Amino acid sequence: MTYLSRIRINPLRKDSRKLLSNPRAVHGAVMGGLPNHKPDDRVLWRMDPDNPHRPHLFVLSPTRPDWTHIIQxxxxxxxxxxxxxxxxxxxxxxxxxxxxxxxxxxxxSPVQNTATPTKATPAQAARLTTRAENGKRIRGFRMGHRTAAAQLDWFLTRTDRWGFDIPATRSDPAAPGI
Structure with missing residues (x-):
């Protein structure tokens, strides 16, 4: 059975400000509320800051959670x-x-792995040099897509694999009287 949770967050408390500013802290708090969590279970969460005075944390979990620690x-x-x-x-x-x-x-987080970055940082350049000297194959570099077009392409090429599609833009007729 899967559970959907909504937890009210008080933005005035010190620990909640840490949650609101640090995704790793949210992840830790969410995982701490799942006592029967198995390593292969998928847990999805999202901080919803639509109302900055009353943010909510939404969690989708395969086991029944206990959010007492977050509430406290x-x-x-x-x-x-x-x-x-x-x-x-x-x-x-x-x-x-x-x-x-x-x-x-x-x-x-739209990223790609590449073995040869176009503008290597000093650390990446050092790894490339070491790889060339040792003749070893090392893991590529994870690089973020920076343009909106590349990010959109990254997203649209994966939607079918994720089980949904994005419909083409449509123009609905104008509402009567407009």
Missing amino acids: DCGWPDADGDHAAVRDYTPLLSQLAVGREFAFRLTA
Whole structure:
């Protein structure tokens, strides 16, 4: 069974400011809330800063989580209301079907691996020199795509593998009276 969680974060607390500014801290806090986590389980999380006064942490996990530590350190532990909502994700998954359209946000890191960077940093140049001297094959360099066109191409070439597609732009007719 899969669970979707929403945790309220108090941005005025010291530990929550660490979460809001450091993705590694969020990852650690999320993994700390999954007592039955297996190494091959996928856990997805997203910090939703739409409202800077009331950010939320969303987590999709294969096991039932316990967010007590996040509520105590980063939430409003003594306030009224629902601090962390944990719901079964199965009803939504059962509604997925071919042809259904969903909207979502994605944060990704569009990168490529290359053995020969065009503008090598001093550390990369040293590794290339060492590789040439030893004749050994070393792992390539991970380089981020810097242009919007390259990032979009990186994304669009992977959507089919990820199980969805991005529909072509469409122009809907104008609403009546506009």
